Amino acid sequence: MAQIELRDISLHYFTTKQETEALRDIQLSVEAGEFISIVGPSGCGKSTLLSLVSGMIRPTKGKVLIDGTEVSGVSPKVGYMLQHDHLFEWRDVLSNLLVGAEVRRMDLKKAERKALELLGRYGLDGFARHNPAQLSGGMRQRVALIRTLVTEPDILLLDEPFSALDYQTRLSLSDEIFNIIKDQGKTAVLVTHDISEAIGMGDRVMVMSKRPSTISSIYSIRFDEGEGLPPWRKRSAARYNQYFNEIWRELEGHVVSAG
Numbered sequence: 338m339a340q341i342e343l344r345d346i347s348l349h350y351f352t353t354k355q356e357t358e359a360l361r362d363i364q365l366s367v368e369a370g371e372f373i374s375i376v377g378p379s380g381c382g383k384s385t386l387l388s389l390v391s392g393m394i395r396p397t398k399g400k401v402l403i404d405g406t407e408v409s410g411v412s413p414k415v416g417y418m419l420q421h422d423h424l425f426e427w428r429d430v431l432s433n434l435l436v437g438a439e440v441r442r443m444d445l446k447k448a449e450r451k452a453l454e455l456l457g458r459y460g461l462d463g464f465a466r467h468n469p470a471q472l473s474g475g476m477r478q479r480v481a482l483i484r485t486l487v488t489e490p491d492i493l494l495l496d497e498p499f500s501a502l503d504y505q506t507r508l509s510l511s512d513e514i515f516n517i518i519k520d521q522g523k524t525a526v527l528v529t530h531d532i533s534e535a536i537g538m539g540d541r542v543m544v545m546s547k548r549p550s551t552i553s554s555i556y557s558i559r560f561d562e563g564e565g566l567p568p569w570r571k572r573s574a575a576r577y578n579q580y581f582n583e584i585w586r587e588l589e590g591h592v593v594s595a596g
């Protein structure tokens with residue numbers, strides 16, 4: 338059974354002034370442990386799709402299922418990682434890591450043990466009592482991911498989590514985050530404008546069309562160099578340029594026809 342299933346999804350936004358058809362006839366299955374990247378023209382509905390999976394919004398038509406059960410409210414099986422880390426500056430790192438656990442009324446002693454274990458495991462040993470302002474941008478994003486992992490979600494939704502970072506940090510952090518997600522065996526859905534990032538991290542790359550957005554294509558990303566290459570190594574793999582050029586051309590077509 339698929340871990341995430343979008344069945345015949347359409348989504349319209351209604352405001353007092355207008356109706357926007359964001360998504361149309363979306364069918365998608367994501368297996369447990371799979372990493373899927375989503376690219377598409379600006380404003381086509383990528384974040385909307387993540388909001389549907391998280392249960393924050395309901396589809397106008399169709400169903401979202403997680404582990405075979407229809408999503409009818411915010412799902413505890415889902416965690417988010419966003420462009421901005423939203424760490425509380427007045428709380429130290431450990432206290433920030435417990436925010437999600439507090440909101441979900443989890444056992445805080447257990448959550449604290451988990452938080453400290455994850456900090457140690459992912460290179461932030463000794464930073465529990467630091468304030469966010471004392472961390473680099475990349476470290477802050479790792480803390481944000483660990484904060485989500487403390488709540489033990491099965492699915493991680495990543496909405497342009499690296500786009501506020503400088504290029505070098507972005508490259509190394511995407512490798513680190515990829516390794517953490519694979520190490521933890523999570524299912525991940527990444528929204529990005531960066532085709533290289535999408536190919537580097539995704540087992541599949543889904544290309545969306547302009548609004549009303551449909552699935553334009555889905556690429557299965559396979560490299561002869563072997564499975565499990567870190568994202569940066571994939572950039573020098575033989576088939577990388579072929580994937581990049583195909584996806585780029587497809588996206589360019591959507592952007593041009595949107596203009």
Ligand SMILES: Nc1ncnc2c1ncn2[C@@H]1O[C@H](COP(=O)(O)OP(=O)(O)OP(=O)(O)O)[C@@H](O)[C@H]1O
Nearest residue numbers: 350351352357359378379380381382383384385386
């Ligand atoms: N709450 C809302 N009410 C009305 N319209 C909305 C709402 N949220 C999004 N939209 C519209 O729905 C469309 C899809 O928005 P969404 O943010 O999902 O796109 P996106 O692909 O993530 O955009 P970007 O690439 O710019 O981040 C846009 O036209 C947006 O203006």
